[in-house]
Amino acid sequence: MEMEEVYSDHIFIFPFKWTIGEENKNIKDKLNFEKVKQEISNDKNWIEEYFENETEDEYNINKYFYDYAKKILFNTKNSYENQNLVKNYKYDFCIGDYEIYVKEKVYKLNLKKIELKMYKTGIGFLIYYLSNSNYALLNEINEINDFGRRIYPQYLPIEKTKKSFLAKKLKIKFCNKEIVEEFSGKLGRISKTVMDILGNNFSENFDKNKFINIKSIIDDRMYTLCHLRLNNFSKMLKNNENEKGTYNYLKNIDWNSYIFLDNDYATTQDKDKLFIDNKKYTYNRWTDYGTLFGITRYSFMIISDDSEFSNVVLNKHFINLYKNFSIIALLQRSTILRFLDETSIIASYNEKNNYLKEFEELNIRYMEFKNKMYFDEITPQEQGIEIFDMMENIMGISYKIEKLGKNIEELYNNSVLKNQEKRNKYIAIITVLGTLLTFFNLLEIEYSKIVSIKLLDNYNDIINYIVFSFLTILLFFSGVFIFKKIEKKRDKILFLIIYVLFLISYILLKIIKGDII
Structure with a gap:
């Protein structure tokens, strides 16, 4: 049987950030990777995908990439380490079409595969593999790429957007069901061709009934790869x-x-x-x-x-190598953007939140990302080095990762400084109260000596009571004076608690010594 001629292959990658629950939860809870893997494994549509190095393609991939790069691309059944960084799934379907309705035309492409890659850093990729055997004109290829990658309207009104680059309709057809998105109704939401594929565990509106909440990490466009033979x-x-x-x-x-x-x-x-x-x-x-x-x-x-070399060798490189170049570069760029979001969220915390602990956790995850997922070289092959360098430079990865590191360091140091200032205030309050206590005790002793010389011993109890009352009143008004000088409500409450405890301790001490009873 003669194989159908393919004019172009297309790969659409939807990069998103995932969160368990709401964004203002602590980092450990909202980036719980084990829970995410557990929930997806319960969805029968997603099958875990492993790299076994058994086929020719797997052998070539295995020899092309450095080991550390493969750890963030593939899972092997016997390795827990890389499954703690990335988890790979493939969508279970028989036959599929990806249809793009543009103006008065419908582009129908063969849907070969759908993959899901979930990363510990809070990033995920939904990947569509498409092939085109029907359209050989350059303007048709451009329309497939531009209209096929849009997942929500870039601007309104919707009628003008559809005339420019938003499809009238997207449809994914399987042998047993269809998913249709007409970009109508509630606008701004992510296309059903994305959300319905991800499944019932995923939501984009922090739905309490859904487990994994997602947001597009870039904008209304999916990252696009295309190999055109023309x-x-x-x-x-x-x-x-x-x-x-x-x-x-x-x-x-x-x-x-x-x-x-x-x-x-x-x-x-x-x-x-x-x-x-x-x-x-x-x-x-x-x-x-x-x-x-x-x-x-x-x-x-x-x-x-469209030579045999282009259709066989180069196209395999496109799918097996260059797609993975894009995954690594996108992972780095997306994680940087994700962590920058986290610094903004933590920086907005008020003093009730433990922002210092959150920055420590974020810094730990940043260092793990930098050591295990950020590489400036992923293959020993010269052409691969040149292409990946070009991708990194165009995306500005090295500059952005250093900027992220400085942001985290500066915000962490600022949090440490604020925390130290708070401790110093508490120490100052305790020091003032301690000084007052010492001063009043000395004053009481000296005053009692002076009075006891002039009066008879049987008046000592009365004298002690009078001295105690006088010093207690003096201590009380000293506390009121300090309290009024404190500006922040939180510090006032803290001082009041310490001061009352201090006053109670002072009175109990006098009772125990027998000075007032």
């Missing part, structure tokens, strides 16, 4: 005017539209910027073969011819 386009981009001239791709508006996922017209309308951007965002090692890579913050695009 001979004429590939040939045109690699040509140059003469041997010393520039390659066509450097000044080609269609190449710019393809890598930046513009469906109707290019959003770069300046020739100088067009040249700069095409140069900056293109990996060009294989230009003379007609193979170019376009890499942006939200896309990984390949153009090649």
